[in-house]
Amino acid sequence: MSKAIPASCVNSVVTVSDSEIAPVTILSQGKKASTGLAIMDGDVVTYVTSSVSDIKDLISSLEVIIQQVVIITTALDGVTTTPGSAAATIAQLTFLKTQLGLTKENLK
Amino acid sequence: MKIKCLHGYFIFEETRAGQVSEFMSHYQGLSLTPVDNYFTFTAIANAPEYSLTGADFLGATATKSYEGKPWEIFKQNGFVYNFNTDSVVSKLTITQRAVLDGTANYFISNGLIMPGAVMDDGSRVIDYSAWHLSDKKYKYSEVTFE
Numbered sequence: 684m685s686k687a688i689p690a691s692c693v694n695s696v697v698t699v700s701d702s703e704i705a706p707v708t709i710l711s712q713g714k715k716a717s718t719g720l721a722i723m724d725g726d727v728v729t730y731v732t733s734s735v736s737d738i739k740d741l742i743s744s745l746e747v748i749i750q751q752v753v754i755i756t757t758a759l760d761g762v763t764t765t766p767g768s769a770a771a772t773i774a775q776l777t778f779l780k781t782q783l784g785l786t787k788e789n790l791k
Numbered sequence: 792m793k794i795k796c797l798h799g800y801f802i803f804e805e806t807r808a809g810q811v812s813e814f815m816s817h818y819q820g821l822s823l824t825p826v827d828n829y830f831t832f833t834a835i836a837n838a839p840e841y842s843l844t845g846a847d848f849l850g851a852t853a854t855k856s857y858e859g860k861p862w863e864i865f866k867q868n869g870f871v872y873n874f875n876t877d878s879v880v881s882k883l884t885i886t887q888r889a890v891l892d893g894t895a896n897y898f899i900s901n902g903l904i905m906p907g908a909v910m911d912d913g914s915r916v917i918d919y920s921a922w923h924l925s926d927k928k929y930k931y932s933e934v935t936f937e
Contacts (some may be wrong), residue, residue, distance in 0.1 A: 686858045702843040704856050723841050723858030726867070771850050 687763040688778050690721035690730060695731045697721060704728050711737075749780040794921040794929070797862035798839070799882060799906035803830040810923065817927050821874060823909025824889040834877050835861065842868055849879040873907035882907030882915060889916050899924070910936060 719732035760769035793811035824836035842853035885907030904934035
């Protein structure tokens with residue numbers, strides 16, 4: 684019968700109630716500070732972190748990238764010989780950014 | 792009442808009503824508490840089913856991170872329950888001597904054997920099965936050492 688205990692991890696060091704656990708198998712990269720569960724089964728300990736914060740960070744980065752693309756496209760559209768031709772593309776990018784924001788807020 | 796000492800953890804099983812209270816009447820200050828389908832000393836009744844290296848475990852410092860039944864945690868960490876001090880301690884701190892009669896399949900002795908008790912050859916009592924007969928008399932069998 685295994686037991687799951689709240690744990691945290693930073694730089695591949697897993698701690699439970701201020702006690703460092705070693706050896707431990709970390710299923711994620713374990714570099715950035717995280718919280719998760721230490722699953723103990725006999726002397727085998729496995730650390731599982733919640734990936735929600737990683738996914739949120741990734742989506743935030745995508746939002747920034749798309750916003751930059753929107754800005755660049757808008758600027759290019761302003762100097763083209765046919766201004767306004769990129770309006771639909773810009774609208775699509777803006778919509779995509781909005782959708783990413785909604786996805787981030789509604790992560791399972 | 793049947794008594795099992797598993798790696799310094801105690802399990803008491805009544806075979807008739809009243810045996811637990813009779814046992815406790817001989818050990819002032821100690822009490823037994825029901826756990827699942829057996830009784831054990833109250834001080835170890837709420838033993839966590841895991842230990843963490845360097846962390847407190849019933850007043851003792853665990854030397855190993857381990858998940859399992861209390862007696863498995865006792866084994867992994869070298870703990871025993873010292874019923875004289877009502878505390879969980881390293882078995883290496885037990886200095887009581889144990890003199891056992893190994894000439895028969897069982898023997899009767901006064902007093903409960905302290906887990907971790909030292910034999911003449913330096914080995915320590917780790918497990919045993921016993922029956923509480925009356926007063927402080929016990930019938931012992933299956934005593935193991937390490």
